[in-house]
């Protein structure tokens with residue numbers, strides 16, 4: 001069997017209780033690569049112990065850094081960095097390895113990063129990254145499948161992004177903080193994870209204005225210094241948990257360490273769908289089901305729009321809502337592969353191009369299903385919790401890329417879920 005690690009879920013049992021949101025994977029990854037911008041000792045608190053983080057750390061270690069988790073604090077020492085070339089064996093495991101391109105260019109003036117391959121949710125090209133870095137004065141070429149960057153002298157300039165791409169904005173921030181003069185990034189991404197990286201760079205000594213806005217201004221500095229940072233909560237993990245009460249009669253859940261400010265759009269959607277959303281403390285949220293769920297329409301778009309990384313989880317919720325719901329995926333062309341798995345469980349979802357049309361409510365029936373990407377995998381777990389009988393979710397390595405202790409967290413809420421390995 002090609003992949004034998006799987007989750008077994010006995011569904012239909014209402015979940016109840018409290019769950020705590022971990023640190024954000026997508027904030028941790030750029031923060032880890034940013035440690036290349038100034039040699040020395042960094043302390044990052046609240047980094048989730050998930051697969052993508054370890055891939056990033058293994059790459060950093062290959063380049064010569066040392067790292068260790070000391071309880072909740074990740075210590076990274078980049079004073080011994082000795083290489084600038086990343087091997088394919090490490091990089092191909094994760095598309096976000098592209099984040100090393102900006103950090104190597106900015107911090108070390110050169111680098112070799114394997115071009116990320118295709119990915120299950122679509123083509124995901126890197127042309128914006130290359131265009132932006134070239135405008136800053138870097139020479140980027142393709143050599144045997146690797147991006148080779150030479151950036152001996154980077155000069156500030158104005159870069160207008162074709163689309164507010166998250167990792168492109170992050171790469172350009174990292175490349176520009178040590179360049180000469182002022183860089184202006186227009187149509188920049190406003191995602192909280194981009195803002196977090198910007199705040200980290202500011203703490204390191206960078207001069208940055210406009211974080212969280214359309215235009216970011218960076219004044220290049222000669223030198224930066226290592227820092228301590230606490231990673232922001234994972235809004236996508238939080239967004240996955242808040243769906244749970246809607247899957248059960250009288251469902252109720254308390255979610256702690258909630259980043260309210262980053263989750264306004266999904267919370268508003270949840271209210272529209274008919275769940276009761278109550279802030280019961282500064283970072284604590286109660287979500288409760290009150291009667292039947294209503295259909296809705298979701299458009300994914302860059303922050304503060306509805307996150308593409310939450311559409312599969314909300315699709316599962318909408319299989320339990322009355323009437324026809326519609327999801328328009330505007331970011332990635334291939335993000336509905338999970339629909340075919342959900343339909344095998346009894347959902348009635350039609351996909352036309354980038355639109356999913358969901359007819360609800362449909363009872364779900366446990367089945368063997370296969371995760372097609374990280375968030376699709378999380379959605380199938382939610383479906384398994386909601387479904388009658390046993391659901392087996394295959395390809396769970398994809399889920400482990402971004403969810404910390406998912407099984408333990410769900411078990412604490414009363415779920416019957418186990419990880420099985422072997423044939």
Ligand code: UD1
Nearest residue numbers: 026096124125126127128129163165166167168309331332
């Ligand atoms: C990041 C997130 C990912 C999330 C996505 C959108 C990380 C590590 N990953 O991915 O979880 O789903 O933002 O919120 O933070 N594009 C190009 N050329 C490029 C770059 C992007 O055409 O050079 C297109 C993409 O195909 C996509 C759109 O721009 O259609 C946005 O993608 P982008 O914001 O770059 O996503 P990532 O940064 O890869």
